[in-house]
Amino acid sequence: MTQTKQPLLHVENLKQHFKISRKFTTKAVDGISFDIYEGETYGLVGESGSGKSTTGRALIRLYDPTDGKIIFDGHDISGKLSKEDESFLRTNMQMIFQDPMACLNPRRKVSQIIAEGLEIHHLCKSKKEVDEKVSRILDKVGLSAEQGTRFPHQFSGGQRQRVGIARALVMNPKLVIADECISALDVSIQAQVVNMMKDLQDELGTTYLFIAHDLSMVKYISDRIGVMHLGHIVETGTTDEIFENPIHPYTKSLLSAIPHPNPVVEKKRVAITYDKDAQGVDYTKGTQHWLSDTHYVLATDEEFEKWNSK
Amino acid sequence: METVKRNKNDRVLYIRDLNISFKTAYGTVRAIRGVRLDLFKGETIAIVGESGSGKSVTVKTIMGILDSNGVIDSGQIVYHYTDKDGVEQEVDLVKMSQKDIRYKLCGKHIAMVFQDPMTSLDPTMTIGKQIMEPMREHYKISKEEAKTRVLKLLEEVGIDNPDKRFKQYPHELSGGMRQRVVIAIALACDPDVLICDEPTTALDVTIQAKILELIKDIQNKKGISVIYITHDLGVVAKVADYVAVMYAGRIVEKGKINEVFYDPRHPYTWGLLSSMPDTDTNSRRLFAIPGSPPNLMERVEGDAFALRNPYALNIDYKEEPPMYDVGGQHRVASWLADPRAPKVQLPAELVEKLEKMKKEAFKDDTN
Numbered sequence: 001m002t003q004t005k006q007p008l009l010h011v012e013n014l015k016q017h018f019k020i021s022r023k024f025t026t027k028a029v030d031g032i033s034f035d036i037y038e039g040e041t042y043g044l045v046g047e048s049g050s051g052k053s054t055t056g057r058a059l060i061r062l063y064d065p066t067d068g069k070i071i072f073d074g075h076d077i078s079g080k081l082s083k084e085d086e087s088f089l090r091t092n093m094q095m096i097f098q099d100p101m102a103c104l105n106p107r108r109k110v111s112q113i114i115a116e117g118l119e120i121h122h123l124c125k126s127k128k129e130v131d132e133k134v135s136r137i138l139d140k141v142g143l144s145a146e147q148g149t150r151f152p153h154q155f156s157g158g159q160r161q162r163v164g165i166a167r168a169l170v171m172n173p174k175l176v177i178a179d180e181c182i183s184a185l186d187v188s189i190q191a192q193v194v195n196m197m198k199d200l201q202d203e204l205g206t207t208y209l210f211i212a213h214d215l216s217m218v219k220y221i222s223d224r225i226g227v228m229h230l231g232h233i234v235e236t237g238t239t240d241e242i243f244e245n246p247i248h249p250y251t252k253s254l255l256s257a258i259p260h261p262n263p264v265v266e267k268k269r270v271a272i273t274y275d276k277d278a279q280g281v282d283y284t285k286g287t288q289h290w291l292s293d294t295h296y297v298l299a300t301d302e303e304f305e306k307w308n309s310k
Numbered sequence: 311m312e313t314v315k316r317n318k319n320d321r322v323l324y325i326r327d328l329n330i331s332f333k334t335a336y337g338t339v340r341a342i343r344g345v346r347l348d349l350f351k352g353e354t355i356a357i358v359g360e361s362g363s364g365k366s367v368t369v370k371t372i373m374g375i376l377d378s379n380g381v382i383d384s385g386q387i388v389y390h391y392t393d394k395d396g397v398e399q400e401v402d403l404v405k406m407s408q409k410d411i412r413y414k415l416c417g418k419h420i421a422m423v424f425q426d427p428m429t430s431l432d433p434t435m436t437i438g439k440q441i442m443e444p445m446r447e448h449y450k451i452s453k454e455e456a457k458t459r460v461l462k463l464l465e466e467v468g469i470d471n472p473d474k475r476f477k478q479y480p481h482e483l484s485g486g487m488r489q490r491v492v493i494a495i496a497l498a499c500d501p502d503v504l505i506c507d508e509p510t511t512a513l514d515v516t517i518q519a520k521i522l523e524l525i526k527d528i529q530n531k532k533g534i535s536v537i538y539i540t541h542d543l544g545v546v547a548k549v550a551d552y553v554a555v556m557y558a559g560r561i562v563e564k565g566k567i568n569e570v571f572y573d574p575r576h577p578y579t580w581g582l583l584s585s586m587p588d589t590d591t592n593s594r595r596l597f598a599i600p601g602s603p604p605n606l607m608e609r610v611e612g613d614a615f616a617l618r619n620p621y622a623l624n625i626d627y628k629e630e631p632p633m634y635d636v637g638g639q640h641r642v643a644s645w646l647a648d649p650r651a652p653k654v655q656l657p658a659e660l661v662e663k664l665e666k667m668k669k670e671a672f673k674d675d676t677n
Contacts, residue, residue: 265670
């Protein structure tokens with residue numbers, strides 16, 4: 001692959017295994033590699049249990065990765081973290097969580113919640129500077145500074161998610177991991193939040209790793225998409241490549257499952273089923289087959305022939 | 311597409327002018343404000359709306375499981391059924407006590423599938439026992455007979471290896487399988503009305519399609535009527551014959567699915583349709599309905615949607631719009647449908663989207 005740009009995040013052969021018992025280990029993420037470039041949005045999609053959230057959590061080091069290499073802006077953050085690397089990681093990578101009620105401390109005011117990161121990392125010289133930053137970010141996410149004095153329960157779901165986003169962005173991070181950050185919201189509010197995230201990206205140049213299971217939303221926000229299934233990235237490419245020319249049968253089945261709000265068409269449509277075992281697909285045997293500079297499929301040679309010819 | 315003739319004699323359930331409020335510590339919440347709805351035999355209706363719009367409260371009332379602080383202020387819910395002696399009965403659910411509804415109708419005549427299959431199953435009971443429970447309770451049949459029925463039912467809902475599954479516990483199954491079990495329980499006593507409250511929200515897209523196809527299949531086989539509660543217009547498009555869009559406790563637009571989807575008349579429906587991301591347009595921004603739903607604790611003056619509505623007329627702030635008949639089965643509660651109202655142009659993006667939808671639909675027809 002000939003990319004002249006240096007990736008912001010480079011992930012190579014990342015593995016995250018969980019030992020359940022002496023005999024059994026869950027391989028939640030089993031050797032995935034991808035790059036995220038500065039200023040873009042990388043969407044990670046897949047069904048539940050495919051390991052997309054685990055990937056996000058391993059990247060921000062909520063877990064200790066079993067194996068693999070993570071290079072974030074020139075720092076290796078995969079092994080044991082040195083103090084410098086840790087503080088670099090904690091200030092420059094932030095996460096937005098799925099459930100906006102569960103991730104905000106109900107006993108603290110919104111302004112305190114947002115300021116917490118700034119205070120812990122001593123990023124501001126004075127209390128006044130903290131307040132300034134908090135009110136500026138509140139304004140950016142569409143809340144008033146006055147609302148900062150309220151508690152999380154006084155907000156609606158969409159507003160709470162805005163607080164979650166403000167908390168992540170106040171650190172001025174290079175990379176934000178958004179883990180299913182809109183799936184708990186109502187449809188009309190989802191669009192508001194997605195638009196806001198896009199506007200903020202244009203303004204601040206933040207990079208997003210957008211984890212979701214809703215492909216149609218992912219299409220709107222992402223520049224590139226990775227499709228995960230059972231701990232493997234089975235296909236990755238730019239949004240157009242994935243939607244116009246999906247190769248892997250799993251990607252096809254995911255795309256066919258998106259409901260369209262068009263009754264006549266929708267009633268006739270039958271989703272494509274994908275059964276890995278029935279088709280005899282073994283992800284560990286597959287290798288990356290490149291279709292273009294950005295688009296690859298995980299497959300063995302024969303599988304690639306078969307899928308690509310169709 | 312087979313359409314159900316909405317003949318008065320085939321009416322299974324009808325709701326008239328239903329008003330429900332909740333007494334809370336902070337005041338009274340008027341959750342349902344004058345809902346009117348019909349359900350016919352073999353028909354699928356979908357109630358669409360945001361959380362807090364009152365769609366769940368409506369069906370909970372039908373099931374007699376309204377929360378204890380909820381009060382039915384007025385209205386009627388008439389349910390028409392044939393009892394076990396073959397006599398046709400008509401009962402007003404509002405006049406019945408919740409206990410009566412639950413003993414006489416729930417399970418046997420009206421059954422419900424809930425959103426989250428994990429919380430609606432008992433983790434300490436095997437699958438088989440849970441499906442047998444309603445049968446044994448309602449039909450007073452022996453264990454052996456119940457078991458044979460359960461095995462058949464499990465097969466019907468697409469669970470392979472029913473003998474093995476019979477003895478398993480809910481935690482041993484995947485989310486999709488669990489939801490199938492919940493559907494099996496709901497179908498255990500051959501109900502006439504199946505209520506599905508967001509049956510697929512907790513599931514993955516790939517499994518979602520399967521579950522919807524399953525419910526449709528069963529409906530075709532057994533001729534039952536289904537009420538869907540959902541906020542996903544894609545799901546609605548797939549399953550429904552008839553749609554009711556709810557906003558702030560009122561039905562703002564209802565009609566046959568094609569009427570509502572290809573010719574929406576209410577600004578809220580416009581917003582909903584425009585904010586659905588679709589996979590073939592490439593515009594950078596999603597349309598979003600500004601603001602958030604009103605607090606029903608306060609008295610709603612005029613149209614509840616007026617504050618979020620760029621097309622609001624002066625009268626929208628003063629008086630609540632009545633239901634207008636806009637042809638066919640299509641009804642809309644918006645002042646824009648009044649003959650005196652100024653003509654408004656739909657948002658350009660939506661017009662384009664509708665045109666495309668119609669083109670796709672039409673193309674399929676000619677093939």
